[in-house]
Amino acid sequence: MAATLWLAGESALLPSRIQMAFTLATHVLLVPLGVALPSLTLLMEGIGLARQDTVALKIARRWSVVMAVQFAVGAVTGTILSFEFGLLWPRLMARFGAAMGIGFAIEGLAFFLEAIFIGIYLYGWERLQPRTHFLLGLALPPAGLLGTVSVLAANSFMNTPGGVKLISGHVTDVDVMAALFTRSLGYEFWHFLIAIYMTTGFIVASIYAVAWLRGRQDHYQRLAFAVPFTVAAALTPVQLVIGDLSARALVADQPAKFAAMEITWKTRDHNPEVVGGLIDGSGAIHFGLAIPSLDSLLVGYSAGTVVPGLSSVAADARPSIVEANITHLAFDAMVGLGTAGVLLAAWYFWVVVRRRRLPDSVWFYRLAALAGVGCYAAVEAGWVTTEVGRQPWIVYGLMRVSDAVTGAPASFVWTMLATLVVVYALIAYFFIYLLVRLAARWRREDSLGPSAPEEGAPYGPRPAKLGRVGS
């Protein structure tokens, strides 16, 4: 009886949105390392093989373990996401599964390959010829890339749907290629791809920046800092250019999202760029710094460019005021962090090119130590911009979030959400604990001689002796 009562109640829209946001935001924290760490590891292994550098090989071997732990957690959180399409948004796939599902099918294929080749790569250390090992590892980056492009294809379909023929709300025909490669995939893919390589480069480098600050400045530390940092720093300015392209594409593709990003109320020319600040229900801006005409200039390179405002879209087809403010602040955070990254990169290359050595300023390493975390924040902010800015649509212009939500009662979803929050906190704790313990073990082993770090890791080879795995 109590169970029946608990299963009746109001719409689950709010908890469903919170749960989706929570689980996606968690999953995406794992994605950068999952996709890009294999490339960095292979780069390090390649350097080690070419120069016969055992230090580089040791670094690569340790990174491969982090990669595997990371992948295992990504697999759990990703499986949950797949279920959520049924548990939270069953009507989305009922209507569009035939089109946006194909991206997910390719994603499944890609993860299969990743899982298998991570296994092979971990087994292969010292069990395969070094060259064979390296060559087999080369399967990992393309597999990660395939996974990324196919998930983003599904997300882009939600932003700029295409390739479907609808008759009274039902998909009757699908043009597979057109549904996979929708307009926004062009910018979303490159922007996200660079974001994950930047994030990985900066986060890995930041660990060694901290080590530098603590006085460990030998060859091992310098190499492990310089390689990932250089890659990430070189990508940062490129990211700004692509981000700018995305923003300008949105003017045509999703004008309401663009208006929310810039908290513009009325469609107009000479539109100012508001940095920070909030909009209220009457369209007035509070706080923030308005730079005259800059928004129009950025969009069309002339102050006379007309940019869309929120009020040009029907109230029930655009983000609410709260959502617009969230979108705007998230967008500003992303752009701010990106700009800060460019400044840091400029400092780095200035020293490296002019003085032919790594910077030795304590402040440089302090900022470098923060760059990784900053990138994660930028990635989260970017996704909030994309997803909240699309409201109230789950598939832009074709289906509302409220029409996609499950018929399950709110209490059910709240309970599921609470459970997931608790379990995720546990997982996060183990994950971090495991990484900290690995690092401690490696430091101990540095004084002891050769070891096989990959034994007992998820996907790693079985240890030669039967014992407590992982300890």
Next chain:
Amino acid sequence: MNDLLPNLVALILLTAITAYSTAGGADFGAGIWDLLAGNSGRGPEARRLIDYAMAPVWEVNNVWLVLAIVLCWTGFPPLFYATFDRLYPLFALALIGLVLRGAFFAFRHVADNPRTHRIADLVFGLSSVLTPFFFAASLGAIASGRISSGSVLEASFSPMSIAFGLVSVAATAFTGASFLVGDARRYGSPDLVDYFRQRAVAAALALILVGTVALVVIGFQTPELFRSMLAGPGLPFALTTMVLTPLVAFVLWRGLFRWYRVLTVAAVGSLVFAWGFAQSPYLLPGRLTIAQATAPGSTQIALLAVTLVLVLVVVPSMGLLYYLDQRSALESTEH
């Protein structure tokens, strides 16, 4: 001819479910034996073997599950909608079980204090029982043909769903024990070989018993499904299970260590196929056929293409991984 494409995709979907039931089943089964091992006698040693057997593969089996879901929503959107719309309690419970299991499997490697270690063992073991139960219960609820009548709770927890759930617990215990015999042999531990051999035989008997009860339930609840399982398209698979399960028990009982793992997979796999074929061409018995639920032809072709690539690329890669795994096992015995 028009039905060929959707039928093929439905077959692939059934195969993915079967792969998860067997590969994932071996994993869940290991967790069940972990729960039952206890802390005295050979228990702790058996637990160590279970850890050893499970650690490397950890969550890779999830890919089968994800593949099944994706095939379902892409290939047969109305089926996906109908099942999740009505059976969400079962899926939510299975999902929570799945995450708890992963989290606490990791936790017990990290827990240092014996009490928390025991709690971690317990949660891991219990979720290993509950997860396959709820997944299979959803198949039972589908098979009952009544997912849209009555309340959500009535649709989710019916005699059929409970019967399917129990069969799957017995089947995973059986698969798990049979594979652990292999791991114990590989590790050269005769004590544990005997330990898991006895348990595999017991689980086979339990499976036969629970399977018979489930057949009776099916006979009462859905006579049509019963007929096509024992006289229709399900028959060859039902027969295979009925012959192979006792055969594996016999082989292991006599200590003839040949083919037992392949036969176990065939026995449990046929069980899933028996259900799938018996209810074809219906996805939801009495309500929704494969032809009615199918996505447009272009989507089905895309799914077939993805599957083809999967077979062409993944199967050889998996072979390579397996080969390396076996070779490294050889190496570690040489040491």
